[in-house]
Amino acid sequence: MSIPRPDLVVLDVNETLSDLAPLADAFGDVGLDPGDVEAWFAGVLRDAFALGMLGDNPSFAEIGGALLRARLTAAGHPDPSEGAQQVLGRFVALSPHPDVVPGLLALAELGCRIVTLSNGSADVARALLADTAAGKVVEDYLAVAEADAWKPDARAYAHALAAAGVAAERAVLVAVHPWDVEGARRAGLQTAWVNRTGAVYPDHFGPADREVASVVDLAAVLGELPR
Amino acid sequence: MSIPRPDLVVLDVNETLSDLAPLADAFGDVGLDPGDVEAWFAGVLRDAFALGMLGDNPSFAEIGGALLRARLTAAGHPDPSEGAQQVLGRFVALSPHPDVVPGLLALAELGCRIVTLSNGSADVARALLADTAAGKVVEDYLAVAEADAWKPDARAYAHALAAAGVAAERAVLVAVHPWDVEGARRAGLQTAWVNRTGAVYPDHFGPADREVASVVDLAAVLGELPR
Numbered sequence: 377m378s379i380p381r382p383d384l385v386v387l388d389v390n391e392t393l394s395d396l397a398p399l400a401d402a403f404g405d406v407g408l409d410p411g412d413v414e415a416w417f418a419g420v421l422r423d424a425f426a427l428g429m430l431g432d433n434p435s436f437a438e439i440g441g442a443l444l445r446a447r448l449t450a451a452g453h454p455d456p457s458e459g460a461q462q463v464l465g466r467f468v469a470l471s472p473h474p475d476v477v478p479g480l481l482a483l484a485e486l487g488c489r490i491v492t493l494s495n496g497s498a499d500v501a502r503a504l505l506a507d508t509a510a511g512k513v514v515e516d517y518l519a520v521a522e523a524d525a526w527k528p529d530a531r532a533y534a535h536a537l538a539a540a541g542v543a544a545e546r547a548v549l550v551a552v553h554p555w556d557v558e559g560a561r562r563a564g565l566q567t568a569w570v571n572r573t574g575a576v577y578p579d580h581f582g583p584a585d586r587e588v589a590s591v592v593d594l595a596a597v598l599g600e601l602p603r
Numbered sequence: 604m605s606i607p608r609p610d611l612v613v614l615d616v617n618e619t620l621s622d623l624a625p626l627a628d629a630f631g632d633v634g635l636d637p638g639d640v641e642a643w644f645a646g647v648l649r650d651a652f653a654l655g656m657l658g659d660n661p662s663f664a665e666i667g668g669a670l671l672r673a674r675l676t677a678a679g680h681p682d683p684s685e686g687a688q689q690v691l692g693r694f695v696a697l698s699p700h701p702d703v704v705p706g707l708l709a710l711a712e713l714g715c716r717i718v719t720l721s722n723g724s725a726d727v728a729r730a731l732l733a734d735t736a737a738g739k740v741v742e743d744y745l746a747v748a749e750a751d752a753w754k755p756d757a758r759a760y761a762h763a764l765a766a767a768g769v770a771a772e773r774a775v776l777v778a779v780h781p782w783d784v785e786g787a788r789r790a791g792l793q794t795a796w797v798n799r800t801g802a803v804y805p806d807h808f809g810p811a812d813r814e815v816a817s818v819v820d821l822a823a824v825l826g827e828l829p830r
Contacts, residue, residue: 411638418645423807425652426755426782430789434807442805449803456803528653555653562657576676576683578669580650580661 379585381601382566384542385483386533388551389494389501391417392570394470402466406459407451419443421555424495428526435521436496440464468500473572477510479591484513486599491516493536493549495526516540528559537565550594554581561585568594606812608828609793611769612710613760615778616721616728618644619797621697629693633686634678646670648782651722655753662748663723667691695727700799704737706818711740713826718743720763720776722753743767755786764792777821781808788812795821 387393396417400410420440427434444460453459480490490513492501498519505514516539520526523535537544549560550568557567558581569577569584570591577583588594614620623644627637647667654661668687675683707717717740719728725744732738743766747753750762764771776787777795784794785808796804796811797818804810815821 409638411636412641414639415642415645418642418649422645422649422652423782423805425649425656426785427807428656429652429752429756430786439805439807442807446803446805450800525656529656555650558653559657573677576673578650578666578673580654580666580669 379566379601380546381486381488381598381603382546382548383489384537384540384547385488385490386536386547386549386560386565387480387490387492387501388527388549388553388556389492389504390496392550392552392556393472393476393492393501394504395473396470398466398470399463402463406448406462407453408447408463412447416440416443416447421495424526428529433520433523433525436494437464440467468497468503470504472504472508472510473590475572475590475592476505477508479593479595480505480510480513482592482595483598484510486595487603488598489540489542490514491518491536491540493518493520493527493532495520495532497521528555528562530559530563533560533563533565548585548598550591554578554584557584558582568597570594606793606828607773608713608715608825608830609773609775610716611764611767611774612715612717613763613774613776613787613792614707614717614719614728615754615776615780615783616719616731617723619777619779619783620699620703620719620728621731622700623697625693625697626690629690633675633689634680635674635690639674643667643670643674648722651753655756660747660750660752663721664691667694695724695730697731699731699735699737700817702799702817702819703732704735706820706822707732707737707740709819709822710825711737713822714830715825716767716769717741718745718763718767720745720747720754720759722747722759724748755782755789757786757790760787760790760792775812775825777818781805781811784811785809795824797821 399413404410441460445456448456448459498517501517520532523532525531544564548566552570557569560567567584568586626640631637671687672683675686680686725746728744747759751758771791775793779797787794794811795813
């Protein structure tokens with residue numbers, strides 16, 4: 377292998393660490409179609425990236441809330457603001473996928489440093505992990521609000537590298553989202569695409585250095601590399 | 604009114620002029636969930652805007668096709684490439700909303716020049732309008748492929764203004780998508796948000812100069828302005 381074991385693991389948060397499945401119930405509870413979670417989440421990223429193209433660094437919660445209120449209004453909800461708060465409350469109280477905590481412990485065991493880097497609030501990642509067994513191996517919870525731009529802009533990844541004091545080529549970005557892999561790849565980081573569902577990687581993005589089925593799998597793969 | 608009647612109407616195409624409703628049947632015909640059209644379309648824009656943040660000017664058809672193939676593979680379709688072609692074939696053979704042709708004729712009657720500006724292929728807009736009664740009043744079918752970037756990047760709107768030889772403040776961008784309104788607004792164009800469904804405009808984007816219920820309604824509103 378020509379790629380050395382990374383010193384730093386930079387973890388995406390939403391959907392990479394957190395299991396969004398309970399949001400379907402949250403949608404149903406406020407009268408939205410449980411099948412519309414994917415469309416809502418893609419719409420949040422669409423609007424945020426549109427603002428990113430215009431040079432902005434918007435708030436995930438504000439866009440997420442606005443698009444929930446629009447859906448709730450269309451669905452005839454009596455109090456769209458309250459309904460949106462209810463769904464966002466579930467969004468910040470999700471659980472990690474079952475492979476996340478053991479995977480992070482295994483990565484730490486290898487000597488990797490671990491940070492999260494989210495387009496959303498650092499508090500969401502903290503709430504997800506801090507009280508788990510993996511809480512003690514996560515060195516920092518980072519958010520693009522402190523950078524100049526959202527991922528996939530290179531400045532977002534640069535923020536994590538600067539905060540940890542690690543060179544791009546000694547860090548690996550770990551994400552389920554191909555657009556995040558692509559941004560990190562262009563910023564010079566190593567990349568790992570977490571593919572829990574046997575999905576197809578879209579060919580409009582450059583490939584990840586590694587495709588893994590879980591964070592546990594990632595630790596196993598990295599463990600075989602020289603330090 | 605402080606905003607003068609525009610000399611040039613710049614029309615978004617997908618969903619603004621074309622009725623995407625038949626895509627639900629197209630999804631169903633290839634074994635996809637008809638309710639997933641919105642998620643697919645939002646995902647195409649999400650990935651294209653991500654590439655836009657990275658400075659690229661990608662192909663709508665390539666991204667649309669890749670994300671269809673990914674869905675078809677996940678759904679167990681025996682030939683995802685063929686299935687994706689089938690859906691994209693329907694995408695380029697959509698019909699305009701009922702208000703579009705009479706609305707464009709009324710805009711032309713007011714003396715407005717009319718062009719389309721799409722993030723997709725100019726051929727899609729041409730196929731949608733050229734053989735209708737409005738075909739003769741559409742001066743040009745423009746696409747961001749000839750610009751340096753997708754909408755909402757300012758360069759996309761500048762391409763249409765340069766092609767028509769019109770100053771930004773004498774042109775109006777017409778779209779159902781708030782992100783498109785926002786891009787045009789920042790590029791200095793007048794803006795009209797077409798809201799056929801009584802939707803809520805999300806407050807993470809600046810407001811349109813005008814909200815109209817249809818292209819016919821737009822012509823009525825502009826007809827009351829001084830030349």
